[in-house]
Amino acid sequence: MEDIMSNAQTKIMRETVREMDLTANLKWRRTKDFLFAVTGLMTLLFAICVLLALFIDLAMTGVPRISAEFFMNFPSRFPEKAGILSAWVGSLAVMITTAFVAIPVGVAAGIYLEEYAPKNIFTKIIELNIINLAGVPSITFGLMALGLFVYKLKFGQSILTAGMTLGLLVLPIVIVTTREAIRTIPNSIREASYGLGASHWQTIQHHVLPYSSGGILTGVIISLSRAIGETAPLITVGALTFIAFLPTAPVSDVFPFVSFQWLHDAFTVMPIQMFNWVSRPQTEFHVNAAATGTVLLIMTLLMNGIAIFIRYRFRRRMKW
Amino acid sequence: MSELKAFTSANHPTRRWRRIKDRLIETVLFLAAASSVLVTIGIVYILVSESLPFFSHVSLVEFLTEREWTPMFSDAKFGIRPLIAGTFMATFIAVCVAIPLGTIVSAYLSEYVRPSMREALKPILELLAAVPSVVYGYFALLFVTPLLQKLMPELGGFSVLSAGIVMGIMIIPYVSSLSEDAMRSVPTHLREASAALGSTKFQTTLRVVIPSAFSGITSAYVLGISRALGETMVVAIAAGMQPNLTLDPTEPAATITAFIVQVSLGDLPHGSIGYQSIYVAGLTLLFITLVFNIVGMWIRSRVQEKE
Numbered sequence: 001m002e003d004i005m006s007n008a009q010t011k012i013m014r015e016t017v018r019e020m021d022l023t024a025n026l027k028w029r030r031t032k033d034f035l036f037a038v039t040g041l042m043t044l045l046f047a048i049c050v051l052l053a054l055f056i057d058l059a060m061t062g063v064p065r066i067s068a069e070f071f072m073n074f075p076s077r078f079p080e081k082a083g084i085l086s087a088w089v090g091s092l093a094v095m096i097t098t099a100f101v102a103i104p105v106g107v108a109a110g111i112y113l114e115e116y117a118p119k120n121i122f123t124k125i126i127e128l129n130i131i132n133l134a135g136v137p138s139i140t141f142g143l144m145a146l147g148l149f150v151y152k153l154k155f156g157q158s159i160l161t162a163g164m165t166l167g168l169l170v171l172p173i174v175i176v177t178t179r180e181a182i183r184t185i186p187n188s189i190r191e192a193s194y195g196l197g198a199s200h201w202q203t204i205q206h207h208v209l210p211y212s213s214g215g216i217l218t219g220v221i222i223s224l225s226r227a228i229g230e231t232a233p234l235i236t237v238g239a240l241t242f243i244a245f246l247p248t249a250p251v252s253d254v255f256p257f258v259s260f261q262w263l264h265d266a267f268t269v270m271p272i273q274m275f276n277w278v279s280r281p282q283t284e285f286h287v288n289a290a291a292t293g294t295v296l297l298i299m300t301l302l303m304n305g306i307a308i309f310i311r312y313r314f315r316r317r318m319k320w
Numbered sequence: 321m322s323e324l325k326a327f328t329s330a331n332h333p334t335r336r337w338r339r340i341k342d343r344l345i346e347t348v349l350f351l352a353a354a355s356s357v358l359v360t361i362g363i364v365y366i367l368v369s370e371s372l373p374f375f376s377h378v379s380l381v382e383f384l385t386e387r388e389w390t391p392m393f394s395d396a397k398f399g400i401r402p403l404i405a406g407t408f409m410a411t412f413i414a415v416c417v418a419i420p421l422g423t424i425v426s427a428y429l430s431e432y433v434r435p436s437m438r439e440a441l442k443p444i445l446e447l448l449a450a451v452p453s454v455v456y457g458y459f460a461l462l463f464v465t466p467l468l469q470k471l472m473p474e475l476g477g478f479s480v481l482s483a484g485i486v487m488g489i490m491i492i493p494y495v496s497s498l499s500e501d502a503m504r505s506v507p508t509h510l511r512e513a514s515a516a517l518g519s520t521k522f523q524t525t526l527r528v529v530i531p532s533a534f535s536g537i538t539s540a541y542v543l544g545i546s547r548a549l550g551e552t553m554v555v556a557i558a559a560g561m562q563p564n565l566t567l568d569p570t571e572p573a574a575t576i577t578a579f580i581v582q583v584s585l586g587d588l589p590h591g592s593i594g595y596q597s598i599y600v601a602g603l604t605l606l607f608i609t610l611v612f613n614i615v616g617m618w619i620r621s622r623v624q625e626k627e
Contacts, residue, residue, distance in 0.1 A: 029520045029522070029523065030520060032520070032522050033520040033521050033522040033523075036427075036428075036432075036522045036525075037428070037432050039424060039428075040424055040425065040427065040428025040429075040432055041428065043421050043424045043425050043428070044425050044428060044429075044441065044445070046421070047421065047425065047445060047448060047489070047492055048444060048445070050448070050489050051444075051447060051448055051451070053463065054451065054455070054456075054459045054463070057459065057462075057463050058455065058458070058459070104352070105352045105355060106352075108348065108349045108352035108353070109349070109352040109353040109355070109356060111349055112346075112349035112350055112352060112353040113353055116346050116349060116350070117353070125357065126353050126354065126356060126357060129356055129357050129360050130356050132360070132613065133356060133359060133360060135542075135543060135546040135547075135609065135613060136360075136363065136546075136550070136606070136609065137546070137549065137550020137551075137552075137577065137605055137606070137609060138550060138552070139550060139552050139577050139580055139581070139602065139605070140363055140367065140550070140602050140605065140606055141363070142580075142584075143363075143366065143367060143370075143580070143598065143599060143602040144359075144362055144363040144366045144367065146584075147366035147367075147369075147370045147599070148362055148366050151590050152366075168359050171356060171359065172356070175353075175356065199338045199339075199341075199342050200342050200346075201341065201342045201345045201346075202338075222450075225450060226450070228452070229450075229451070229452025229453065229454065229455070230452075231452070231453065231454045231552070231553050232453075232552035232553055232556075232577065232580075232581060235581050235584050235585060236580060236581070236584045236598075238584065238588070271452055271454040271553075274454050274455075274458070275454050275457070275553065275556075275557065278454075278457065278458050278461065278462075278557055279557065286458075286462060289458055290458065293452075293454070293455045293458055296452055296454075296455060297451060297452070297455055300450055300451065300452060301447065301450070304443075304446075304447060304450050308443045
């Protein structure tokens with residue numbers, strides 16, 4: 001009899017303990033949940049703060065140096081006289097060449113892979129290749145360009161070589177974003193077009209491309225904003241760090257009025273100018289580097305901002 | 321009527337022209353897609369063919385065992401180990417920063433934040449990857465290094481440590497963006513099942529969402545590591561450019577990429593030993609990146625088999 005009593009008592013006691021355990025356990029689990037949410041928020045804020053610190057540090061040093069003269073002067077031995085004229089003109093020329101390489105090839109490849117490609121081993125190889133190409137270090141593109149464009153094809157250490165190098169470098173970005181943009185268009189649109197007797201290409205030309213143009217444009221801008229900051233591959237192909245002349249003007253007053261000589265000229269670009277200045281020991285040159293960096297950063301942020309804006313606008317407008 | 325009939329027949333000139341045009345366009349588009357494969361072939365071909373002459377001067381044994389890398393000195397030594405040590409050290413520090421922070425951020429954004437907030441926060445976070453690397457180099461040399469010197473007064477002006485930390489912050493978005501995509505594609509019913517068993521959000525994230533998204537998260541890590549291995553300007557600016565066989569992150573050292581930049585800055589005649597040495601270095605870098613990508617693919621395939 002006594003035995004049974006104590007058994008029942010221990011049972012009750014055990015259950016109470018278990019219940020207390022459960023409450024404590026639940027409390028602890030909820031605390032952990034809360035702690036993780038706080039950690040997540042903190043990490044995110046930390047990342048954003050670093051971005052802010054970078055921007056403020058650069059702007060504080062660089063902004064006072066930015067003036068009209070800074071944009072109109074060539075680099076110089078005297079830090080207070082030095083400017084980024086050859087660098088920004090070079091960046092512009094290289095960007096134009098890059099766009100002419102990357103946009104047609106990238107968009108065409110994206111269209112092929114989304115609209116035409118049969119499901120076979122070759123398509124699989126192309127897709128895998130594009131994914132892997134995006135992970136290849138950018139400096140290896142520079143080494144390839146030095147061996148192939150500069151020495152084998154004899155383009156020289158020119159704007160043409162630089163533009164083609166960066167064009168190939170950002171090609172995967174253009175292809176991937178083009179494909180993503182095309183993929184959002186529902187098949188019903190294509191079927192409606194075929195139903196009216198349009199051919200495959202007519203469907204793409206009149207429906208698929210116009211509807212996905214926002215997404216494609218976003219990709220193009222993002223890829224150019226990546227290209228404008230690229231430094232390493234251009235150093236490898238032999239961009240000069242000190243250039244006190246401009247490329248040949250593309251238009252002239254003698255026949256035939258347009259000239260493509262500028263494609264073969266030597267060049268420098270803004271990131272390389274900045275690298276050159278930041279590697280010098282004098283603080284005055286660091287100020288120049290900060291000013292160049294500020295210009296570069298504003299350009300990149302502006303391009304990214306435009307891209308985000310276009311994406312947002314198109315997403316709002318396109319409701320299928 | 322007969323005109324319409326003629327038009328609908330497959331052999332009408334307009335329709336035949338349209339067919340030819342479609343074929344032509346398809347061929348052009350195919351060539352564009354195939355050109356991306358040519359780029360890869362070009363990279364591998366040029367890197368291999370330009371570095372082959374190097375191994376007629378230097379034996380593979382010397383390349384792998386020599387402890388110094390001084391190809392531009394008159395007493396040239398060709399041991400790749402200092403450069404590999406520098407590359408791995410910088411990458412390791414970057415990964416130690418980027419993987420924990422990136423994973424936490426992605427789990428937080430995917431599981432804890434409202435979709436509208438997420439859409440606002442993601443582009444800001446992705447700006448971290450949009451900042452040009454040369455600007456990060458400036459930041460590492462003239463902001464982070466002085467900051468670290470306050471904590472560690474013995475730290476020199478150039479160190480792998482500060483370059484690695486900045487590189488890690490730079491690649492957070494590469495890690496977090498892909499991981500978050502992977503976590504969000506985990507079906508909701510798995511989360512609901514976990515919640516029904518009494519799990520908190522944190523437990524669900526840790527034991528259900530992350531394991532289910534493991535394959536995608538691995539891809540994110542591999543991409544982040546590849547980025548760190550190939551990153552050039554941050555290390556070239558902030559880590560100094562002397563090849564240094566050390567595992568002490570407070571010392572200056574050169575990575576493979578920094579060496580290539582340093583040599584490219586000078587005059588580099590085609591076919592000289594300096595010219596060949598940057599191709600050998602580039603080939604080594606490509607090989608290391610490839611190995612990491614293959615390991616990533618292998619891990620992913622192992623996980624998918626289990627499922």
